Amino acid sequence: MRAIMVVLGGLALSSVALAGDVSRAQFFSPTLGYDYPYTIYLPDAYDPQASAPHPVVYLLHGSFGNEFDWATKGNLPQTADRLIEAGHLPPAVFVMPGSRSWWVDGHNEAARSAFFNDLLPHIEATYHVGTTREQRGVAGLSAGGYGAVNFALERPELFAAAAALSPASYIPAPPKNSSAHRHPAFLNAQGEFDQALWEQLNYTAHLESYRLRVTPRPEAEQGDTPPVPFYISAGRRDVYDAEFHARQLRQAIERIQPGDVRLDLYPGGHTWRVWRASLPAALNFMFQSVDATPAVLPDSQAE
Template structure:
C-alpha cells in the first residue's frame, strides 16, 4: 500500500506534456482519510446502465449545510494497475447527512508526470466546495485516479482505459452513492489526461454523457470527432492562447462542428501551467453540472 498523500501536499512533477465518508459534516476542509475499501466488485466490460439506480434520486444542495466536502484516499491494490490503482475521491458537503441521495460522478485525469493528488493540488476541493456551497452547481462526486506518469499499461498489459471502464467505475458505483448511469457520469482531464479522457469517452459513449478536454493533448482530431459525435457526447475544450497544444483543440472543435457535434471551445489567455487550470476550475464544474442536468 502506498503512503497517503496530503490533499494539499506538494507532488513531484516530471515532464511536461506530450502526453474524499464516512467523515462527519463537521470535517476539516479538504481533509484526507485512508479508506480501507471492501473487496472490488466483479470486473465487467462496462456497467449496464439499465441495471443502475435512476437519476431521479439526484441530490440537490442539503438545506442548511455549511460543511466542506471530504476527500478520501482509496487503495485499490487488487486492480490491474498494481501500485497505481489508488484514487482520490471528493465527497460533496454533507454527503454523510443525506443517505437517501445519489450523486453524479466526474472522473478527472491528471497530466503527464503527475498522480491522483494533482487535481487536489490545483485547487479542485476549494472550487467544488465554493460552487456547491453557493448553489452554483449541484453536489457531485469527483474521482481522481492515479494513472502514473504516462498512463502506461498495468498488469498483464491492461490499458488504463480498460482499468477505468471495467474496474474503477464498478468499484466506485459499488462503494459510493453514485448515479450509476450514463446520465450521471462524465470524464475529463488536464493535458495528457485531457487527451486520454477524450479518447476513453469516444470509445465508451454508453458510459459517459460528457467529456472535458482541458488543454488536452489531441491526436487524430478527425477520427476522434467522428467517434465523439456518433456517441452523442457533450464536449468541452479549453486551451490557453499561448499553449503549444492549442492547435489540437482548435482542429478537434472544427471537426466536431462539421459533424454537428455538441462542442464548446474556450481559448482564453494563458499557457500550459498549473495556474491556468486553477483559474478555470469553476468553469469546468459548471460544464459538468450542466451536462448532468441536460441528461436527466
C-alpha cells in the same frame, strides 16, 4: 460533516478549511496486477443512505502526474466547495485516479482497461454515486484531457459530458517537446516513440465510430446514444501549441454535433494557473448535462 484531516502531497486539507472531505484510497486492480490509487472528494451533503445517488465526475491528471494533483495543485476541493455552496453544482463526488500511463493501454500498463473494468465498478460499489450515463462525467488536463476525450468518444454511453483542459490530443503527432516522446506508455521495446500506437489510440481513431453512434439514422429521430457535450480550453501561450490543437479538436467534434462544443481560451501557457482558471467554467458546463438532481436525505434526517 465528518471531522477528518488528510495530507495530500504535503498539503494538509482539513474539514476546517473544506466543506467537503478529501481522502486517498486504493484497491487491487486485476487488470494492472497491483493497487490502483485514487483521491476522492465527497461533498458536505454526501450521504450513503440518500434515496438518490450523487453525480460523479472522474478527473484525470496529466503526464507524469498522480492522483494528488487535482486536489493539491488544481484546487478542486476549494472550487467544488464554492460552486456547490453557491448552488451552481449539486453535491457531487469527484474521483481523481492515478495512472502511470496516458490513460491508454500503452506499452507500460493497461490504463484504459483498468479505468473501465476496475475503477468504475469499484467506485460505484464503494460510494453512493450514479451508475448511469446521466449521472457521470469525465474531465482531464493535458494528457488527462487526451484521455477524457478518448474515453467520451469511445464510450459515449457512459458519460453525459466531458471536459478537456489543454488536451494533449495532438495530430498527426505530439510536438517534439511533448513528454509523450519520453513517456513509457508510447515507447516501444527499442525505447523509441511509437507513432503507429499514437495514431491508433488518439481521438481521430474514434471519431467515425462515435459519429455513427450519436448521429440519427434516416429512419430514426435520434442516434443510439446522445452526443456528449464537450468543454475544451487552452492557454494562448502554450508551449505545445495547445490552442491550435484545441481548435482542431473542436472543429472535428462540431462537425458531428454542432452547438454541443465550447472552446475557451485563456492568457497563459501549459500551466496550473490556466487549468485552475478554467476549472469552474468546465464544471459549470458539464453540470448543464450531468444529472443535477440533489441527493435526497432520508425522512429521519430531513429538516
